[in-house]
Amino acid sequence: MIGQSTVLAAEFPPSVEDFYLPSILPWGAHDSYWFTKITLLVWVAVALIIIFFLVSYRKPQLVPTKKQWLAESLYGFVRNNIAVEMIGARGVAFAPYLTTLFCFILLNNLFSIVPLIQISPNSHIAFPAILAVISYVMFIYVGIRHHGGFFKYMKAALIPPAPWFILPLLIPIEFFSNFMVRPFSLAVRLFANMFAGHMLLLVFTLGGFAMVSANVWFTPFSIVSWIMTIALTFLEFLVIVLQAYVFTVLTASYVQGALADEH
Amino acid sequence: MTGQEPPSNPHGDDGQNPPDTGQGMTAVSYLLGGMLVWGGIGWLVDHYVGTKGIFAGIGAVVGIAGGVYLIVRRLGA
Numbered sequence: 498m499i500g501q502s503t504v505l506a507a508e509f510p511p512s513v514e515d516f517y518l519p520s521i522l523p524w525g526a527h528d529s530y531w532f533t534k535i536t537l538l539v540w541v542a543v544a545l546i547i548i549f550f551l552v553s554y555r556k557p558q559l560v561p562t563k564k565q566w567l568a569e570s571l572y573g574f575v576r577n578n579i580a581v582e583m584i585g586a587r588g589v590a591f592a593p594y595l596t597t598l599f600c601f602i603l604l605n606n607l608f609s610i611v612p613l614i615q616i617s618p619n620s621h622i623a624f625p626a627i628l629a630v631i632s633y634v635m636f637i638y639v640g641i642r643h644h645g646g647f648f649k650y651m652k653a654a655l656i657p658p659a660p661w662f663i664l665p666l667l668i669p670i671e672f673f674s675n676f677m678v679r680p681f682s683l684a685v686r687l688f689a690n691m692f693a694g695h696m697l698l699l700v701f702t703l704g705g706f707a708m709v710s711a712n713v714w715f716t717p718f719s720i721v722s723w724i725m726t727i728a729l730t731f732l733e734f735l736v737i738v739l740q741a742y743v744f745t746v747l748t749a750s751y752v753q754g755a756l757a758d759e760h
Numbered sequence: 761m762t763g764q765e766p767p768s769n770p771h772g773d774d775g776q777n778p779p780d781t782g783q784g785m786t787a788v789s790y791l792l793g794g795m796l797v798w799g800g801i802g803w804l805v806d807h808y809v810g811t812k813g814i815f816a817g818i819g820a821v822v823g824i825a826g827g828v829y830l831i832v833r834r835l836g837a
Contacts (some may be wrong), residue, residue: 657830657833657834659829659833660834662828663826664824666798666826667826667829667830669797669798670790670793670794670797670798670823670826670827670830671798671802671830673793673797674786674789674792674793675792677793678792678793679789682785683791687835688816747785749787750783750786
């Protein structure tokens with residue numbers, strides 16, 4: 498216990514280094530980040546989602562079992578409350594992608610508060626960035642296909658209903674906010690929330706150990722610090738669900754924008 | 761819930777409105793985008809002409825104006 502607490506306390510304050518976990522394959526190698534806990538967690542998330550949905554839908558019952566009910570609720574929630582709500586009747590076609598996205602982000606985020614796992618792959622910018630790129634490419638592709646050509650889509654997306662003499666002012670803004678800010682903000686929002694959440698929990702946990710090892714009389718403060726960790730874990734749960742929801746809703750809203758006709 | 765039909769008229773209900781996260785984000789990105797794009801262009805002009813920020817300032821204000829105009833046109837009634 499003492500050894501552990503000094504080891505942990507030695508790392509206070511937490512830094513970005515704490516997000517780079519030791520290599521698993523090859524075991525314990527230095528500066529090798531090809532297969533770490535993060536990589537493992539992503540594959541676990543993928544496997545869990547696939548297995549969960551396969552098992553729950555293998556023998557669908559008219560009166561659903563608990564598992565089937567959960568799977569159907571997840572899909573139904575995303576289809577009715579995100580896809581159809583944001584995109585309209587055509588949204589049903591995007592429900593499978595949005596559900597996958599929602600489940601994947603939710604599960605990966607959830608790792609950040611599961612005891613003993615307690616780090617989310619999404620706290621590394623690479624994973625949200627790739628998810629954002631997928632959504633980005635998808636909504637542009639959908640837009641091009643819907644408008645029947647790259648230039649027609651660009652015309653619809655970039656040229657607002659405005660007199661011609663303000664257009665030179667507006668088109669750069671439209672381009673910037675539609676095609677540059679969107680993927681960036683999608684990725685950064687998710688990443689920053691998960692990063693900050695992990696950092697916050699680290700500060701309060703390690704801070705408790707740092708205070709104990711600095712002076713035994715600080716123990717009450719350490720205990721308060723650890724209680725704060727637990728409280729913040731619940732706050733994290735809120736952030737986790739909210740961020741998974743926001744990412745999915747925004748993707749749906751971008752698809753809706755790409756499918757929109759002239760207003 | 762899957763068995764349930766998707767709502768046929770998602771926006772026509774008089775119940776609670778969906779949280780329009782998309783619209784809020786669009787508005788924010790227009791404002792920031794306007795400021796950054798035209799402020800940035802102004803900054804480049806400053807750099808080229810040799811002034812100390814007057815064009816960046818003008819650009820940011822013009823960009824904000826453009827952003828507000830876009831929000832009114834795209835998101836307004």
